[in-house]
Amino acid sequence: MNQTIxxxxxxxxxxxxxxxxxxxxxxxxxxxxxxxxxxELAELKLLxxxxxxxxxxxxxxxxxxxxxxxxxxxKTDKIDMLINNxxxxxxxxxxxxxxxxxxxxQIFRTNCLGPLCMVNTFLPLMMxxxxxxxxxxxxxxxxxxxxxxxxxxxxxxxxxxxxxxxxKLLFADLxxxxxxxxxxxxxxxxxxxxxxxxxxxxxxPEESSKVAIDYFTKTLKHEDVLKMLDNNNMVWPF
Amino acid sequence: MxxxxxxxxxxxRYMKRVETMLKKxxxxxxxxxxxxxxxxxxxxxxxxxxxxxxxxxxxxQLYGLGLLCTINTYLPLFKENSLKRLCFLTTLHxxxxxxxEADHWERIVAASCNMAIRILFNRLNREGFTFRVFGVNxxxxxxxxxxxxxxxxxxxxxxxSDLHSDERRLVIRDKYEHEYAx
Numbered sequence: 001m002n003q004t005i006x007x008x009x010x011x012x013x014x015x016x017x018x019x020x021x022x023x024x025x026x027x028x029x030x031x032x033x034x035x036x037x038x039x040e041l042a043e044l045k046l047l048x049x050x051x052x053x054x055x056x057x058x059x060x061x062x063x064x065x066x067x068x069x070x071x072x073x074x075k076t077d078k079i080d081m082l083i084n085n086x087x088x089x090x091x092x093x094x095x096x097x098x099x100x101x102x103x104x105x106q107i108f109r110t111n112c113l114g115p116l117c118m119v120n121t122f123l124p125l126m127m128x129x130x131x132x133x134x135x136x137x138x139x140x141x142x143x144x145x146x147x148x149x150x151x152x153x154x155x156x157x158x159x160x161x162x163x164x165x166x167x168k169l170l171f172a173d174l175x176x177x178x179x180x181x182x183x184x185x186x187x188x189x190x191x192x193x194x195x196x197x198x199x200x201x202x203x204x205p206e207e208s209s210k211v212a213i214d215y216f217t218k219t220l221k222h223e224d225v226l227k228m229l230d231n232n233n234m235v236w237p238f
Numbered sequence: 239m240x241x242x243x244x245x246x247x248x249x250x251r252y253m254k255r256v257e258t259m260l261k262k263x264x265x266x267x268x269x270x271x272x273x274x275x276x277x278x279x280x281x282x283x284x285x286x287x288x289x290x291x292x293x294x295x296x297x298x299q300l301y302g303l304g305l306l307c308t309i310n311t312y313l314p315l316f317k318e319n320s321l322k323r324l325c326f327l328t329t330l331h332x333x334x335x336x337x338x339e340a341d342h343w344e345r346i347v348a349a350s351c352n353m354a355i356r357i358l359f360n361r362l363n364r365e366g367f368t369f370r371v372f373g374v375n376x377x378x379x380x381x382x383x384x385x386x387x388x389x390x391x392x393x394x395x396x397x398x399s400d401l402h403s404d405e406r407r408l409v410i411r412d413k414y415e416h417e418y419a420x
Contacts, residue, residue: 062291095361098310104303105295112346113291120289145334145353145420151361158302158350165334165349173288173340238334238420 003132003217006072006079008032008059008118009086013191014138016040017209018083023048025213030072030079032057032086059086059114060106065121072125079125080132081216084115087138089193091153104155111159116166119174127177135174136182136216137167139228146237164228164238171226180223182216187231203231241321241390242266242273246308247280247301252327252374255382263386270312275321277312278389279305281328281351282377283344290343297347305354322367325389326355330373330412335419352410352420359408373410373418384413 005022009015010031022029023044030053033041045052055071058064072079088110093099115137126133142150143160150157164183171181186208190201211231228236243265245257256278257267268274283297309324316322330336332348352371359369372385388411394403404411410418 092306095306095310095358096313098306101303101307105299108298108302108350109291109295112350113294116288116346117291143353145349145356148353148356149360150357152357154306154354154357155303157357158353161334161353162298162302162346162350165332165337165346166343168334168337169288169340169343169345172337 002026002028003080004028004030004076004078005081005083006030006032006055006118006122007083007085008057008114009034011035011038011041013193014186014189014205014208014212015085016044017205018085018212019052020044021209021213023051027051028076029053030055030076032059032068034058034086057086059084059118060109062117062121065114065117069121069125072122076125078128078131079122081134081136082118082122082126083136083138083216084118085138086114087111087193089156092155094152095154104158107155107159108162111156112162112166115163116170119170126179133177133179134182134216135170135179136184136212137163138212139163139167139183139185141185141188141230141236144228144236144238168226168238175224180220181226183226183228184212184215185228185230185236186212207231240264240266241275242268243276243278244268244270244274244312244315245278245280246312247278247305247327248282250280250282250377252282252377252379252382253278253280255380256327256386259382259386270315272315273317273320274312274315276323276325276389277309278325278327279308281305281326281332281348283347285342286344288340288343294343294346297344298350301347302350302354305351306358309358316367318366322365323370323389324358324362324367325370325372326351327372327374327385328352328410329377330375330410330418332373333410333418333420356408356420363406363408368405369408370404371408371410373412375412381413
């Protein structure tokens with residue numbers, strides 16, 4: 001049965017790849033659009049007039065999230081799956097010479113508080129009786145404290161650790177209400193996280209998207225356990 | 239020799255007890271202008287509900303980024319012959335693995351701080367800095383003397399056992415010496 005899915009940060013990279021793959025499956029996709037001047041979503045809209053809806057969205061701004069919710073509720077009576085993909089990267093440098101601290105606030109607002117705000121705001125549409133109630137989060141190996149080998153940068157890993165904690169709290173909060181959760185580390189992608197398409201990395205976003213869709217759409221044997229899985233289906237510790 | 243100690247982060251009742259006990263034992267609590275041996279930073283974010291985004295952001299600024307700015311400021315005061323120890327007081331509920339109830343959303347900030355400490359450890363341990371992270375169940379509890387003991391205690395003097403001690407590892411311990419998973 002076709003699903004109705006909201007994907008944040010759908011402009012490019014993994015978000016765009018997920019949007020395309022869900023549309024190919026025949027699902028309806030509400031695509032959170034952060035960059036009005038990036039035209040790939042608009043081009044996709046021409047191909048999927050009936051099934052793709054472009055929604056202006058800045059997840060770091062609760063007012064923008066609220067406005068997005070109102071636009072979505074005009075067009076659908078439920079959201080089955082919310083995919084929190086929007087994210088930005090960045091660094092504040094080495095501990096001996098910190099720089100651009102404000103960037104740390106921006107990254108935390110987007111990567112950690114953004115998904116929390118999305119879930120809180122979109123709950124009414126996801127609580128509908130016939131909705132699938134699935135919450136998906138794109139995290140990162142960078143958020144795993146146990147296996148962290150980084151020595152600088154700080155703020156991107158901190159935002160992803162915060163996200164992992166937020167997801168764990170949401171899991172404790174919403175699991176009994178029938179919500180299921182997916183926490184995904186997409187692997188080292190050649191993405192746009194730094195602002196332009198990366199030339200380093202191990203996989204393309206399109207490859208990671210295929211694994212993500214399988215993980216996000218199937219029913220797990222143990223839905224009462226929250227694990228972070230990567231693009232090789234490996235479990236990552238917190 | 240009595241050490242010079244800097245106290246930073248939240249000045250809650252727990253930290254006041256830490257300060258009183260340290261002074262009673264003859265340690266010098268300094269404000270930052272002198273050479274220092276130990277820095278103790280208290281991570282105790284204000285309580286936030288799950289939709290208090292501005293509160294969470296404020297906590298993050300004070301404790302997440304504040305922790306980094308504090309270390310950045312005081313690092314030059316740790317001279318080569320000093321103890322070079324960075325200590326952190328936090329809540330045991332900062333452990334992602336141990337979350338079982340949806341309360342205290344400020345844990346998001348406390349967990350982020352744990353990552354900041356991990357990266358600091360990776361960067362500074364090889365330069366001779368040792369780390370201690372002490373977790374409380376509740377900052378109202380009376381465990382300050384346990385925290386101080388852990389902060390001041392050398393865990394190993396031998397290269398052979400260094401790797402297995404808390405001199406070369408980063409763990410959260412409670413008053414019973416239990417280790418908590420991140």
